[in-house]
Amino acid sequence: MYNARNASLAILLVLFITGPIVAQVNKAGTIHLGVGLAAGAHATEYRETVRVLGVSFTNKSTDGAATVTLPLEFGIGLAKPVSLGIYLEPGSYLDSSATESNGLAMLGLQPRLYLVNGDRFAWLASLRFGGSALVIDRSEEGTTTTARYRGGHLGIGTGIAAYFGDHIGLQVHLNYLANNFTLKEYDINGANVPLDNFDAELLTRGIALQASLAFKFK
Secondary structure: HHHHHHHHHHHHHHHHHHHHHHHOOOOOOEEEEEEEEEEEEEEEEEEEEEEEOOOEEEEEEEEEEEEEOOHHHEEEEEEOOOEEEEEEEEEEEEEOOOOOOOOEEEEEEEEEEEEEEEOEEEEEEEEEEEEEEEEEEEEOOEEEEEEEEEEEEEEEEEEEEOOOOOOOEEEEEEEEEEEEEEEEEEEEEOOEOOOOOOEEEEEEEEEEEEEEEEEEEO
């Protein structure tokens, strides 16, 4: 009787200790899905270079911009503390001189480290890297211009995740993101302008606050 009771207590103790481990937010094979909204503020630097008779002239200007994006995320747990994911993040870009919102899209890889990996709560650190595309349309004094940029981005972030049950929760992240855009196409009133003697770069550095509805399946 005494041995049976001790064995029962030992089993309960093991279940109590290992239960949160089994039910952790992330482990190998856990599938993560997320859809959310992110708002960002960015410092920008625009550089344009014009070449005339073999001589280059470069002009720089600084500004600020705001972004609103819709992050769509998919990830899979590689081990208890690590997951690897991909994201697609379309949205709008608005600088201080623009009269309309402009199209922005980012696509990339997102490894995540689970600094705290509990039953219903996790604290995460993220790395983001991938490609970006930006289209800026402007209309001034009867002239319409369209500038199409492409480039790469790199970001780091931290966030928390809280789950209401086994599958559904909320995540909040604060991300720092750097974009390097290069002008690829430029149109004036719908006509393409050759870029043989003109180069332009747009560099953005800023932070974005992201809130997402999260799903996980084990």
